[in-house]
Amino acid sequence: MHAQVTPLSVPALREACSQCNLRELCLPVGLSPEELGQLDELVDTRRRVLRGQHIYRSGDPFEALYAIKTGFFKTDVLLEDGRDQVTGFQMAGEILGLDGIGTEKHACNAIALEDSEVCVIPFIDLENYSREIGALQHHFHKVMSREIVRDHGVMMLLGIMRAEERLAAFLLNLSQRFTARGYSPTEFNLRMTRNEIGSYLGLKLETVSRAFSRFQDEGLITVHQKHIQILEVAGLKKLLSERRN
Amino acid sequence: MHAQVTPLSVPALREACSQCNLRELCLPVGLSPEELGQLDELVDTRRRVLRGQHIYRSGDPFEALYAIKTGFFKTDVLLEDGRDQVTGFQMAGEILGLDGIGTEKHACNAIALEDSEVCVIPFIDLENYSREIGALQHHFHKVMSREIVRDHGVMMLLGIMRAEERLAAFLLNLSQRFTARGYSPTEFNLRMTRNEIGSYLGLKLETVSRAFSRFQDEGLITVHQKHIQILEVAGLKKLLSERRN
DNA sequence: GATTCACGTTGACGCAGATCAAAGCTCACG
DNA sequence: CGTGAGCTTTGATCTGCGTCAACGTGAATC
Numbered sequence: 001m002h003a004q005v006t007p008l009s010v011p012a013l014r015e016a017c018s019q020c021n022l023r024e025l026c027l028p029v030g031l032s033p034e035e036l037g038q039l040d041e042l043v044d045t046r047r048r049v050l051r052g053q054h055i056y057r058s059g060d061p062f063e064a065l066y067a068i069k070t071g072f073f074k075t076d077v078l079l080e081d082g083r084d085q086v087t088g089f090q091m092a093g094e095i096l097g098l099d100g101i102g103t104e105k106h107a108c109n110a111i112a113l114e115d116s117e118v119c120v121i122p123f124i125d126l127e128n129y130s131r132e133i134g135a136l137q138h139h140f141h142k143v144m145s146r147e148i149v150r151d152h153g154v155m156m157l158l159g160i161m162r163a164e165e166r167l168a169a170f171l172l173n174l175s176q177r178f179t180a181r182g183y184s185p186t187e188f189n190l191r192m193t194r195n196e197i198g199s200y201l202g203l204k205l206e207t208v209s210r211a212f213s214r215f216q217d218e219g220l221i222t223v224h225q226k227h228i229q230i231l232e233v234a235g236l237k238k239l240l241s242e243r244r245n
Numbered sequence: 246m247h248a249q250v251t252p253l254s255v256p257a258l259r260e261a262c263s264q265c266n267l268r269e270l271c272l273p274v275g276l277s278p279e280e281l282g283q284l285d286e287l288v289d290t291r292r293r294v295l296r297g298q299h300i301y302r303s304g305d306p307f308e309a310l311y312a313i314k315t316g317f318f319k320t321d322v323l324l325e326d327g328r329d330q331v332t333g334f335q336m337a338g339e340i341l342g343l344d345g346i347g348t349e350k351h352a353c354n355a356i357a358l359e360d361s362e363v364c365v366i367p368f369i370d371l372e373n374y375s376r377e378i379g380a381l382q383h384h385f386h387k388v389m390s391r392e393i394v395r396d397h398g399v400m401m402l403l404g405i406m407r408a409e410e411r412l413a414a415f416l417l418n419l420s421q422r423f424t425a426r427g428y429s430p431t432e433f434n435l436r437m438t439r440n441e442i443g444s445y446l447g448l449k450l451e452t453v454s455r456a457f458s459r460f461q462d463e464g465l466i467t468v469h470q471k472h473i474q475i476l477e478v479a480g481l482k483k484l485l486s487e488r489r490n
Numbered sequence: 491g492a493t494t495c496a497c498g499t500t501g502a503c504g505c506a507g508a509t510c511a512a513a514g515c516t517c518a519c520g
Numbered sequence: 521c522g523t524g525a526g527c528t529t530t531g532a533t534c535t536g537c538g539t540c541a542a543c544g545t546g547a548a549t550c
């Protein structure tokens with residue numbers, strides 16, 4: 001079904017989680033060393049996904065979750081009439097595929113925005129292991145819960161914030177996630193287009209572009225194409241809290 | 246902390262789930278009769294919640310999930326600046342509190358829109374039981390996953406639909422959920438105000454009111470205050486699919 | 491049955507962001 | 521190194537919904 005996706009050779013996979021430098025961010029959080037060893041068997045393959053390729057598509061049968069080892073993804077949903085919306089951007093250590101559990105079919109498309117690598121976690125195995133390893137079970141529940149809370153945050157974005165607030169919140173969120181991964185909080189490259197940002201934020205690409213320009217004029221950030229430098233974190237945060245009404 | 250909430254006497258609780266007529270909608274879905282019997286111990290109390298009362302508030306420590314036995318709720322989130330947004334409306338058989346698992350604190354407020362009754366499910370017990378009962382574990386995962394998918398649907402609403410589409414989608418969603426509970430698909434009373442509908446849909450109450458009036462003028466529905474009758478389901482559905490572009 | 495209060499409806503007007511249009515920038519490819 | 525394609529920026533104009541304001545309505549209370 002996904003012929004374009006290349007599985008890695010099995011030998012490379014032993015000690016998948018226990019040696020992974022993302023284990024403090026990803027599913028293994030909170031496990032003891034022995035439990036971590038058990039988890040190595042949970043990840044049965046890794047897959048390389050080239051930029052533009054799907055890991056799964058809306059409607060595909062759900063079988064596994066995907067932990068992002070390296071790279072950057074977006075998820076989106078298509079309406080019958082052709083309109084679509086980006087529902088999230090995911091980076092290393094985050095889990096893709098949670099949308100498929102409920103109906104046994106994926107409810108969105110997951111697309112690599114750069115060449116990436118994911119760990120395939122067959123869901124049935126995850127459920128089995130989490131019956132044995134309480135810490136895994138609990139952490140998995142936390143991951144799902146946080147996804148729900150994150151979505152509520154996006155609903156707030158879309159429901160009550162104005163364009164510039166949305167973009168400021170978006171940049172601050174990216175900054176924080178890059179920080180957690182050891183990258184610069186203030187300087188990074190966007191992996192997505194203005195159109196994709198707009199789709200995520202419920203705005204048109206022109207509006208996103210104008211907001212970037214406005215932030216730059218005000219000295220809050222510098223923008224060179226996809227390269228963003230945040231000059232005044234506080235200024236962006238102020239945009240979110242200070243509200244005329 | 247919630248002094249206003251009245252726990253029911255314990256004797257009333259034995260056989261909580263196994264006798265509940267919501268067991269086909271709620272957490273016990275897919276359990277065998279014996280497993281169902283085990284579940285009866287999971288629900289340790291029920292609570293009456295009067296209209297306007299909270300089951301929990303944002304920031305409260307997370308300890309339990311709440312299965313709605315009767316009644317109707319909303320969840321909302323407040324921003325520091327006073328703006329707030331309704332993140333969902335919940336009815337019998339649905340689970341409240343999933344937002345608290347990730348951080349051990351509730352991330353929103355849950356408020357009864359009519360006098361209601363909820364089953365209290367201590368989360369630690371749920372995790373314990375679901376380690377023993379695979380079907381419970383799996384169904385709980387489905388419940389969480391569906392919540393994520395539902396939220397994505399709301400994101401689509403807020404991100405790309407126009408006012409009348411949002412309201413049509415809202416009415417159709419209510420209709421479908423009432424149907425699943427054995428009520429009329431075409432005639433029901435709204436438990437929430439125009440303001441609350443607007444907050445959920447990212448619209449102002451005036452816009453909601455105008456859209457209701459417009460639907461009525463077009464013969465799609467009749468509106469008498471909170472009483473709604475859907476005259477043309479197909480007409481509402483058409484609003485969603487037919488899109489000028 | 492008069493009073494009140496929360497909620498809802500309707501109209502007039504304004505504005506944030508959409509839409510339409512044109513031009514610039516960057517990079518891949520022959 | 522010239523060409524083209526995709527992405528981005530910027531300007532001009534339009535419009536759906538927000539805002540403000542006034543009035544209507546039904547249910548509760550006395």
